[in-house]
Amino acid sequence: MAGKSPESPVRLAAETWESLFRAQVAVMRKLQSGPAFRKIPVNEYDVLFTLSRCPTGWLRLNELNDNVLLSQSSLSRLVERLEKRGLVARMPAPEDGRGVLLQLTDEGRELQKEIGREHVRDIAELVGPALTPAEQKELTRLTSKLRSSLGPRPAREEAARQQA
């Protein structure tokens, strides 16, 4: 027998996902219970964060939906809430009459920064002691590779200018 495989590829992949998933749950649980998220739920912060990272400042609702683990309708209403609270602004997409563009308001940007600072500090306290810098870099590399390999971009011609 040429190959020693104590573990099948299928089983290995399952184990990898299991471990990744549990780690995410464990970290997220700690983060959620921290003081940073008393003012705003994690999902809503995530939207503010994604908008803050958008180079143009404006983002389409459906592109936002790729980054969040929410159904389209839930995201629609979540954004509605954020708008009602004055944290984001909407405008009809110039090139597509169906679309909606979003950006942070000044208030939204400020709140994101404020929460973001606390959030980043909490993360550092959790992840920093757990992994060496080299391990963190490797973990980043592996998760990035995994992610990019999943969604090789829906490859629309116009999609080139989305985000960097």
Add this chain to the structure above:
Amino acid sequence: MAGKSPESPVRLAAETWESLFRAQVAVMRKLQSGPAFRKIPVNEYDVLFTLSRCPTGWLRLNELNDNVLLSQSSLSRLVERLEKRGLVARMPAPEDGRGVLLQLTDEGRELQKEIGREHVRDIAELVGPALTPAEQKELTRLTSKLRSSLGPRPAREEAARQQA
């Protein structure tokens, strides 16, 4: 890649978490939309899975709660639903009059196995092509290390004095 930009430890940790989180979202999104989860929501499957992995077969409700990203009350009702569907059975904990023990019913075990098979296949199709076996092992190692470093067993006595 010259190490030209000296990244702060805080920023590195944030980047690591960001990447881990996005990867998890991306994978979970694909898995959820797969055919395996038409019969049962992911959260509910996760409970069945955790129970199936329990060596004794019985698990306390509060221990279950550590594995799932749900509030205590939501888990309570989720289990209530599962019981109503005949997938899990409850019994009062023998040593602790407050506690509840859970185990899979035969039907629950069968459903878990059925979904589990599809689920594992889906995972393999997503993760397998994305990372080499060595990379998968390394990712497993890093996420395990991260997780174990976070929750080094919330010793009951120590846990009380953390909250204030």
Add this chain to the structure above:
DNA sequence: CGGCGATAGATGCAAATGCATCTAATTAGG
């Protein structure tokens, strides 16, 4: 023993979520 704070779960209720569906705008095809 008896009281007191802490822990395990359950429950009322308001808010969030998802599914199915609807409308409007874009694109494809004759």
Add this chain to the structure above:
DNA sequence: CCTAATTAGATGCATTTGCATCTATCGCCG
């Protein structure tokens, strides 16, 4: 051009979720 098929978002409605609170039990200490 005009019509069918597709896509972006919004909305009605039932289910699920979380927060606050409640009950019951456990553990501790005098």
